[in-house]
Amino acid sequence: MQNLLAPGHRACAGCSMPTIVRLILDAAGPNTIVVSPTSCLEVTTTPFPESAWCVPWLHSLFENAAAVASGVEIALKRFHKEANVLVIGGDGSTFDIGMGSNSGMFERGHKVTYICYDNEAYMNTGVQRSGSTPFCAHTTTTPSGEISLGNPRPKKDMPAIALAHRVPYVATASVAYPVDLRRKVKKAIETQGPSYIQVNAPCITGWTFEAGNTVEIARLAVETGLWPLFEYVNGQLMEVKKVRRPKPVEDYLKSQGRYRHLFKKPGGTEVLKQIQAIADANISKYCLVD
């Protein structure tokens, strides 16, 4: 495995993000230019005068990674050069503040591979809710409290938004399935046009769990049906990762502190049923069970 992300970066011990990035860069290779928005990734990998990146890398701002990547891609075209152009950014910039910029890049059809490592909140600034935060997860701006059971809104369906833009390759991936992730990145960079991959990225600090359990939790997300692994090519659902015997969502939820309140507070049981319904809907929609 080629290591294009050097050690010495400041990510939390056990963070899924550097592993995801290493896998992405291993698949993409050194002929790659990466643009990242403001994020945990950017802050932990580029404290001046150090950088963990062994490929060319550019910080955009928070809301414009896709636009900056469009500029990189168009300049490559202008100078008759070829290189993979990737955006690697978090869910905060992807789902919320960068929506306009993403929409523009998708719609203009740039050959940019947009990879969102999704830890389901604004982690860099201290675990605030984003459009990606799942139903009833605790964050600092949607905390569980005397009269609250956490985030009241469902998770934004970003892959559906990409599909609505006719993005030719849209997929979900997970740090717990590294071979699958690498394969999807390779497919994305070969796509003649934009692509979108959303990677489940458990966060120790934000989700509250023991450092070593990172990959196991990501695996549980897939095994419960809450994080379906699928692939759309030109708008058609092509591949899903089947789940032989889906585990109940409780197995996943009780492993993390951000859902702890659902097992203690009144109304929690009802929420657990609703979350199970989300998982069941995924299992049905994507035919996750044979």
Next chain:
Amino acid sequence: MSKVKAIEFVEPGSTQITKTGAWRTFVPRIDQKKCIKCSLCEIYCPESSVHQVKDPKSGDLIFDIDLDYCKGCGICEHECPRHAIKLELEEK
């Protein structure tokens, strides 16, 4: 301290100057007898700190951990299919 230039171009891989091994409380030890060389530890390590090296004694290829950067997170211990890796409290 490196000088500031007008445009902040930073050298690739220069974070290697920071030895994050100092963060560690627990240190992983690989039991080479149990290791089946599946390389999952190398794949999952967030610090790119698991490497295939030549064992100086046997000349075999073994998996080894770069203690300069290992933060002691325990993902390798957790994911090893043969439980060949154990985290121990590190004596400093």
Next chain:
Amino acid sequence: MMKVVEGSYAVAHAAMCCSPDVVSAYPITPQTHIVEHLSQMVADGELSAEFLTVDSEFSALSVLVGASAMGARCYSSTTSQGLALMYEVLYNVSGLRMPVVMTVANRALGAPLNIWNDQQDSVGARDVGWLQLYTENVQEAVDTTPQAYKIAEDMGILTPIMVCMDGFILTHVYEPVELLDKDKVAGFLPAFKPEYVLDPANPKTIGAFADPSTYTEFRYLQFDAQQKALAKIEAVAKEFQETFGRTFGGLIDTYQTDDADIVMVTMGSVIGTIKDAIDEMRAEGIKVGLVKVRSYRPFPVQALRKALKDAGVIAVIEKDVSIGNEAGLVTDLKAAFYNSKIRTPIIGFTAGLGGRDITVKDIRKITEKASAARKGIESEFEFLNLRTEILP
């Protein structure tokens, strides 16, 4: 060869002659014609740049961050709300030392919403680290475009630059213009060759975050570069004159100031009106003159001190207001004079806000007020032609 063209077309043509690699802009009145003309030039094969119709002004300038990091020569244009929207990126571009050239078709900012000319947009952005040149007519807007690239791309400067032209007044006017010759511009403007770009063969990280131990030094280097730009702006204007036979001044320009008692100071297209007014008053024996500020950033302190040291009274007229403290140009000027030996009375006027006309009569009124101020300043700063009858 002189051609009667729309100001927007002339500027688009000038940008085309500079052979930009990437053009990225979002339409907004009164800049839209510039963008439309550039699109037509691309469609006709006249302009070979990569042209992106983006989703917002924020994205427009962001695209150029990526392109400039790849070594592309970049061009954009905006105004008012658009400039305000890309405010964050303005700082990013100047901090990353990207020599982007952007035509600002000066327009008022809402609320209240207003599409007509004033200079609040660019004057309000004077601290973002971009160079700012203000043009008095279409020809100058044309001529300043290649000059802007030459200044910005200088390896010792590497600072983005706004070429400001009054919206509608200069963008939508039809007048005879000497359009640039592309080959002649190519001779005047060398190719852009940055030291480092995003290149997998030589990977670098661009945009690392700087903590308190280094941030100040990065800012200082930008500050220092703008000081170097003072000489460069003059030199490039001179070189342009030698090559093309025209000049509209370097950092500043003067009109009838040699023996002027009352001197007006301003930026932009109102200069035309003021020159007319001066001609009229001079014919009546009134010793009045004008100093044009062409470079607002960097602010030409020494040049202004030299040009204004013998004035009896100075009247600053500007199309912006710094709500809370007078207006940009007059406060910058007073600050520039404070530590010098110049003790000339300076009064300030804000006029033309939201596109309100400034007439020769208005200039004469200002001259009278300036003359009265010699005996003692009654009003340091005022809104010219304030319609008190519609105030509550």
